[in-house]
Amino acid sequence: MTTQPHKQPVLALHGVRKTFATQPSVRGQLARLLGFSAGRGGPAAGDKVVLDGVSLQVHPGEAVGIIGRNGSGKSTLLKLIAGVLVPDAGVVHAPERVCAILELGAGFDPHATGRENLRMQAALWGMDEQTLRVNWQRIVDFAELGPAIDEPVRAYSSGMLLRLAFAIAIHTPAPLLIIDEALAVGDLAFQAKCLAALRERLSQGDALLFVSHDLNSVKSLCQRAIVLQRGRVLIDADPKTAADAYVASLLQGGGAVAPGDGGVSPAHSAAVQMKQLCLNGQPVRECVLVSGQTLRLDVDLQSQQAVHGLTLGLMVHTAMGLDLFGTHTAMRGQPLNFQPGQTLRVSMEVDLLLGAGEYTLTLAVHDAHDFTQRVFLWAFHCVRITVVEPAASAVGAVRLPCRVHVRAIHTPNSESTLPCP
Numbered sequence: 248m249t250t251q252p253h254k255q256p257v258l259a260l261h262g263v264r265k266t267f268a269t270q271p272s273v274r275g276q277l278a279r280l281l282g283f284s285a286g287r288g289g290p291a292a293g294d295k296v297v298l299d300g301v302s303l304q305v306h307p308g309e310a311v312g313i314i315g316r317n318g319s320g321k322s323t324l325l326k327l328i329a330g331v332l333v334p335d336a337g338v339v340h341a342p343e344r345v346c347a348i349l350e351l352g353a354g355f356d357p358h359a360t361g362r363e364n365l366r367m368q369a370a371l372w373g374m375d376e377q378t379l380r381v382n383w384q385r386i387v388d389f390a391e392l393g394p395a396i397d398e399p400v401r402a403y404s405s406g407m408l409l410r411l412a413f414a415i416a417i418h419t420p421a422p423l424l425i426i427d428e429a430l431a432v433g434d435l436a437f438q439a440k441c442l443a444a445l446r447e448r449l450s451q452g453d454a455l456l457f458v459s460h461d462l463n464s465v466k467s468l469c470q471r472a473i474v475l476q477r478g479r480v481l482i483d484a485d486p487k488t489a490a491d492a493y494v495a496s497l498l499q500g501g502g503a504v505a506p507g508d509g510g511v512s513p514a515h516s517a518a519v520q521m522k523q524l525c526l527n528g529q530p531v532r533e534c535v536l537v538s539g540q541t542l543r544l545d546v547d548l549q550s551q552q553a554v555h556g557l558t559l560g561l562m563v564h565t566a567m568g569l570d571l572f573g574t575h576t577a578m579r580g581q582p583l584n585f586q587p588g589q590t591l592r593v594s595m596e597v598d599l600l601l602g603a604g605e606y607t608l609t610l611a612v613h614d615a616h617d618f619t620q621r622v623f624l625w626a627f628h629c630v631r632i633t634v635v636e637p638a639a640s641a642v643g644a645v646r647l648p649c650r651v652h653v654r655a656i657h658t659p660n661s662e663s664t665l666p667c668p
């Protein structure tokens with residue numbers, strides 16, 4: 248049986264390990280300089296294992312998000328793939344040409360102008376003269392730096408560095424693009440332009456590795472996401488499942504949890520329990536509603552202990568797991584205070600101004616001020632709602648109240664033109 252060319256991964260890692268010396272000895276430094284990694288025979292005492300047994304594959308046209316808390320090893324992983332670092336153990340099969348934005352400004356000469364850096368960076372990423380000539384003006388236009396393109400980049404803000412780096416990267420032919428958190432410094436308009444350009448590259452069959460703490464960007468751009476936890480792959484799944492596992496691991500203080508649909512993650516305290524949940528008066532977990540109809544949730548919460556200053560939060564997600572709308576009782580002036588053994592009924596009414604489709608709700612009970620503190624309950628996607636829309640007057644997920652008026656303000660034979668109101 249022959250393997251289809253498009254089934255071949257563009258990137259494959261097998262059992263990759265990377266350690267850093269916490270207190271580099273002279274011998275260790277020498278071994279590293281000579282290319283003998285201290286980790287090949289196992290990490291030396293005091294070495295910090297940053298990546299441990301990481302295996303993954305990325306196929307052409309695939310966008311894979313890498314998420315994880317600070318220090319989990321995301322940047323180190325990308326540096327290994329980009330060839331900036333070498334692994335102590337394991338194998339990295341990466342394409343010859345990888346276009347990586349790892350650190351803003353890295354690779355730029357601060358004293359050279361934007362235009363000079365454009366030429367140098369493009370050459371560094373392997374863009375030939377002909378491609379550079381064809382793309383030169385497109386890159387300059389994409390960056391939208393105006394006269395600053397002729398100023399030294401040491402005077403650039405991080406947003407301007409991103410504009411230049413991204414403009415070059417998106418026009419550089421390479422089967423794999425790597426973007427480490429960089430987009431976060433761009434303004435919203437530039438971010439939207441970058442995401443559109445990345446989607447275009449993906450549709451042409453190039454692959455993307457995308458590190459971000461913005462779970463919504465990962466969910467909307469990537470087909471898969473990998474959660475790194477203390478240098479290991481916690482989960483490699485669709486972005487919604489991966490993002491939920493990541494949030495659950497944050498709430499657990501780093502413990503491994505992969506919640507299933509509708510699952511209730513183990514909480515910091517089991518003192519508060521959801522005794523009943525009703526949707527529009529029925530004790531059900533699924534319902535069908537007409538767009539614009541009100542959903543009434545009645546949630547009975549019972550606490551065995553006296554607990555004060557809690558809140559019940561609600562998040563509405565699209566079928567893809569994007570967060571659409573979230574609120575909680577404390578945000579609306581109603582913190583939850585329990586006496587021992589008390590049951591509170593929390594009623595929330597939400598007008599579902601949503602387009603036809605499938606949606607889920609996540610419910611959580613946590614500290615009124617900080618959702619990572621004092622978590623009592625976290626019920627991922629515990630409610631499924633199907634919204635139907637008999638006569639749609641709009642497209643997209645949300646139905647924003649919108650008024651439309653049309654009137655003639657000028658006709659060729661009339662003297663007057665109405666001013667803007």
Ligand SMILES: Nc1ncnc2c1ncn2[C@@H]1O[C@H](COP(=O)(O)OP(=O)(O)OP(=O)(O)O)[C@@H](O)[C@H]1O
Binds near residue numbers: 267319320324
């Ligand atoms: N050159 C180095 N020498 C020693 N330790 C390092 C080196 N580079 C990274 N580390 C350590 O490796 C761990 C992982 O770092 P890395 O930058 O890969 O994490 P990250 O997940 O990208 O974090 P963040 O989200 O904060 O960017 C951290 O504890 C960091 O201090």
